[in-house]
Amino acid sequence: MSSTPPPPKPAKNAPPRLRLKSRLGKYRIEARLMEGNYSNVYRAFDTIEGHRVALKIPHPHLADEAFLSDFRKEARLGSRIQHPNVLSLKDASIIDNHFVMAYPLGTxxxxxxxxxxxxxxxxxxxxxxxxxxxxxxxxxxxxxxxxxxxxxxxxxxxxxxxxxxxxxxxxxxxxxxxxxxxxxxxxxxxxxxxxxxxxxxxxxxxxxxxxxxxxxxxxxxxxxxxxxxxxxxxxxxxxxxxxxxxxxxxxxxxxxxxxxxxxxxxxxxxxxxx
Missing domain, CATH: 1.10.510.10 (Transferase(Phosphotransferase) domain 1)
Known part of the structure; x- marks a missing residue:
């Protein structure tokens, strides 16, 4: 995921966002990198491992049980794909009722x-x-x-x-x-x-x-x-x-x-x- 945050404007009736400088488990939210139709991407600092990552978090209104069940299957598959041109999934977990996927942070x-x-x-x-x-x-x-x-x-x-x-x-x-x-x-x-x-x-x-x-x-x-x-x-x-x-x-x-x-x-x- 990219490290440079664009300046997106909030959409009407946009899903709630995580507050900057707030904590989500071991991650400290630093910036919102992207706002999409079904998820937000944040730059965050991993306070345990000591480096920055990109966090992709689906919008809560999409994250019903059926959606998350398929999401877990895709996360497992994604974690097994090892290719230099495919962004590897570092971690996927549920933190404070958020489905959180952590990726390496690009430039x-x-x-x-x-x-x-x-x-x-x-x-x-x-x-x-x-x-x-x-x-x-x-x-x-x-x-x-x-x-x-x-x-x-x-x-x-x-x-x-x-x-x-x-x-x-x-x-x-x-x-x-x-x-x-x-x-x-x-x-x-x-x-x-x-x-x-x-x-x-x-x-x-x-x-x-x-x-x-x-x-x-x-x-x-x-x-x-x-x-x-x-x-x-x-x-x-x-x-x-x-x-x-x-x-x-x-x-x-x-x-x-x-x-x-x-x-x-x-x-x-x-x-x-x-």
Whole structure:
């Protein structure tokens, strides 16, 4: 999780937040890093181990017994996934009636990093690591359902780690998705309540498009999408073909999963970005 807190404004009827400097078990709350539809993320200091962590805490109104039962299963699975590009779960426990998940604390999100200039070398590194992370999740039969730059956390190296795996899918059971308005990184079939591995591929395609062009096409769009001229200037035609297949509106025409997408990327010419 990222260490730099953005300045989010409180939403109307927002769930209650933990007070800064308050204690939650061994953790001292220092800052709120993110406020989401189903959880808040805080920077906290572990007063026993003596280091800072990121705490993800589901909103109380979502945490019924059925939700928490599935949450525990996902937490157990997440704790077993060991991959350099997947954010590992340090601990999951119930503290003062809060379901608390502790993660390593990163430096910033990929979203924050993309707001500044990124060299071609680092951009290719970020792309490869993002693809490896999602391929690892799909290898474990986990559909992420919320691929976006905010859910990739940077650590020194630089190393990119994917966060929130499995949790977004659980939240989707509780929060009804809408097919109207801007879909962001959501695949069309996911907006209709039918997510799959191919939905994650679509979202990753949008993320890659943004990483190269700085723009996220709003669905529905026809090929070529906006900023295509910039994509042609910066990317090899084979990379553009990979993006186009990832962004097919009909899910069956996309890569079947992230493993297939990652394999196709690794088979591209050496200079995928020009």
């Amino acid at each position: 910033e999100s990929l979203c924050d990093r993309l707001a500044r200039r990124v060299s071609s070398t680092n951009l290719e590194l970020f792309i490869e690591q993002c693809l490896e992370a999602l391929a690892e999740l799909h290898q474990h039969q986990i559909i992420h359902c919320d691929i976006k730059p905010e859910n990739f956390i940077l650590f020194p190296g630089p190393v990119v780690k994917l966060a929130d795996f499995g949790i977004a899918r659980l939240a989707a059971r509780t929060i009804k998705a809408s097919g109207s308005g801007t879909l962001g990184y959501m695949a069309p079939e996911q907006a209709m309540g039918k997510p799959s591995f191919r939905s994650d591929v679509f979202a990753m395609g949008l993320l890659l498009y943004k990483m190269v062009t700085g723009h996220v096409p709003e669905y529905p769009f026809k090929w070529p999408p906006p900023e295509y001229s910039k994509l042609r200037r910066k990317a090899h035609p084979a990379f553009i073909a990979l993006l186009r297949k990832s962004l097919e509106p009909e899910s069956r025409r996309r890569f079947a999963n992230a493993q297939a997408l990652h394999k196709a990327y690794m088979n591209l010419p050496a200079a995928a970005l020009l």
